[in-house]
Amino acid sequence: MHRIKMIIEYDGSNYHGFQIQPNAHTIQAEIESSIEKLTGKPARIIAAGRTDSGVHALGQVIAFDTDSSIPPEKWQFALNSVLPVDIRIINSSLTRSDFHPRFDAISKNYIYKIYRQRSGSTFYRKYALLYYEDLDLGAMQTACKYFTGRHNFQAFCASGSSVKGYEREIINCQWKQELPFLTLEISANGFLYNMVRIIVGTMLEIGRHSYPPYTVQQMLNSGYRMEAGPTAPPQGLYLQKVVYGE
Amino acid sequence: MHRIKMIIEYDGSNYHGFQIQPNAHTIQAEIESSIEKLTGKPARIIAAGRTDSGVHALGQVIAFDTDSSIPPEKWQFALNSVLPVDIRIINSSLTRSDFHPRFDAISKNYIYKIYRQRSGSTFYRKYALLYYEDLDLGAMQTACKYFTGRHNFQAFCASGSSVKGYEREIINCQWKQELPFLTLEISANGFLYNMVRIIVGTMLEIGRHSYPPYTVQQMLNSGYRMEAGPTAPPQGLYLQKVVYGE
Numbered sequence: 001m002h003r004i005k006m007i008i009e010y011d012g013s014n015y016h017g018f019q020i021q022p023n024a025h026t027i028q029a030e031i032e033s034s035i036e037k038l039t040g041k042p043a044r045i046i047a048a049g050r051t052d053s054g055v056h057a058l059g060q061v062i063a064f065d066t067d068s069s070i071p072p073e074k075w076q077f078a079l080n081s082v083l084p085v086d087i088r089i090i091n092s093s094l095t096r097s098d099f100h101p102r103f104d105a106i107s108k109n110y111i112y113k114i115y116r117q118r119s120g121s122t123f124y125r126k127y128a129l130l131y132y133e134d135l136d137l138g139a140m141q142t143a144c145k146y147f148t149g150r151h152n153f154q155a156f157c158a159s160g161s162s163v164k165g166y167e168r169e170i171i172n173c174q175w176k177q178e179l180p181f182l183t184l185e186i187s188a189n190g191f192l193y194n195m196v197r198i199i200v201g202t203m204l205e206i207g208r209h210s211y212p213p214y215t216v217q218q219m220l221n222s223g224y225r226m227e228a229g230p231t232a233p234p235q236g237l238y239l240q241k242v243v244y245g246e
Numbered sequence: 247m248h249r250i251k252m253i254i255e256y257d258g259s260n261y262h263g264f265q266i267q268p269n270a271h272t273i274q275a276e277i278e279s280s281i282e283k284l285t286g287k288p289a290r291i292i293a294a295g296r297t298d299s300g301v302h303a304l305g306q307v308i309a310f311d312t313d314s315s316i317p318p319e320k321w322q323f324a325l326n327s328v329l330p331v332d333i334r335i336i337n338s339s340l341t342r343s344d345f346h347p348r349f350d351a352i353s354k355n356y357i358y359k360i361y362r363q364r365s366g367s368t369f370y371r372k373y374a375l376l377y378y379e380d381l382d383l384g385a386m387q388t389a390c391k392y393f394t395g396r397h398n399f400q401a402f403c404a405s406g407s408s409v410k411g412y413e414r415e416i417i418n419c420q421w422k423q424e425l426p427f428l429t430l431e432i433s434a435n436g437f438l439y440n441m442v443r444i445i446v447g448t449m450l451e452i453g454r455h456s457y458p459p460y461t462v463q464q465m466l467n468s469g470y471r472m473e474a475g476p477t478a479p480p481q482g483l484y485l486q487k488v489v490y491g492e
Contacts, residue, residue: 123257
């Protein structure tokens with residue numbers, strides 16, 4: 001047996017998220033059944049992050065064990081020939097037998113794309129949040145500073161999710177405006193469930209002056225989900241890259 | 247009765263083209279039924295161009311007659327509230343009672359988008375031609391010069407289509423490279439059936455050195471469809487703008 005590491009991208013529009021579940025069309029199920037088509041044996045993959053329904057990936061990382069004679073770097077082409085076109089393998093390679101895509105990750109980069117123009121918007125409705133109203137970009141950049149650093153992010157975690165701790169470190173958090181797009185780049189050593197989308201939903205409220213940027217500090221202090229803003233919709237979110245120490 | 251002119255955009259991915267036909271999901275049918283929802287009366291629209299299945303529009307122009315009391319400039323918002331999200335009205339206005347979107351057009355602009363990069367390609371599979379191999383852009387630009395001007399374009403018209411004449415004038419024809427996209431901009435006083443897609447298919451053959459640019463002149467001279475290149479797929483094509491004399 002040997003372990004294969006793959007970098008993949010997918011259009012999450014037509015899937016009920018990454019993680020396999022009964023009677024649902026998931027990215028994990030597509031990849032596992034595609035591996036089985038090639039090897040004739042059931043496969044189980046592990047991913048760096050479990051993206052939600054409608055969320056996309058440009059650089060998701062997965063790993064799986066196989067005794068197949070397919071050379072590691074050929075898995076990319078072999079799988080792309082059987083996978084649906086909305087899931088693409090970008091790279092495949094041999095990795096060490098104890099490599100774990102999630103536990104070994106040092107940081108993850110997400111982007112959240114907002115489309116700011118009415119013209120052409122229908123082409124981005126599944127690939128960005130369509131948002132036309134005025135936004136105070138300065139206030140949103142100020143809010144980024146409050147998010148950056150090591151904090152307890154319980155207020156920015158979907159209620160009902162169970163994790164051991166809520167402390168995470170945001171390494172980078174900034175808005176890049178390249179019209180017609182406004183894009184949040186955000187990296188952290190880990191993210192809580194729905195954390196990026198709640199951060200974006202909160203920053204949109206700040207951008208439309210529902211409350212000032214410094215209230216982010218109060219939200220972080222409170223730890224109450226209801227203090228933070230709404231959860232932004234999934235279609236703007238992309239898992240862009242997972243960083244490892246190797 | 248008064249005549250309303252509208253500029254519309256649509257994602258053609260999920261439609262069997264613009265023109266209404268029995269038992270098919272078409273853009274014309276969606277718009278006409280949406281107008282009927284608002285007015286309670288059957289409507290018939292006329293369009294500047296009948297785009298094929300999978301072809302998109304950024305600036306299609308349509309017109310229809312109505313005795314509705316909806317103010318002309320409000321039709322945009324009224325229709326957008328009932329239309330599916332992949333068809334959007336960009337503008338609506340009152341026009342003269344004999345305005346005809348097709349016959350009155352002075353020229354039409356199309357673009358054809360090619361996505362040149364593997365990374366991220368799945369997000370453009372319905373919105374551009376995915377093409378990764380080398381292309382000789384210089385040869386393709388040279389080919390543009392042969393297409394430009396007044397010519398008999400019978401070799402670049404889908405066989406079996408019946409029109410009165412095959413002479414058209416291409417006013418502008420050039421490739422713009424803004425990686426990861428390579429985009430053909432092409433304007434003419436009119437286009438034959440599949441003309442842009444056959445021109446693109448021919449230029450791709452020239453770009454991969456199947457034949458040199460000057461063979462375009464031979465194709466134009468011959469008038470035989472089989473002399474020209476293949477028909478490029480629909481998903482890269484956008485009706486960008488229709489120009490009127492007003």
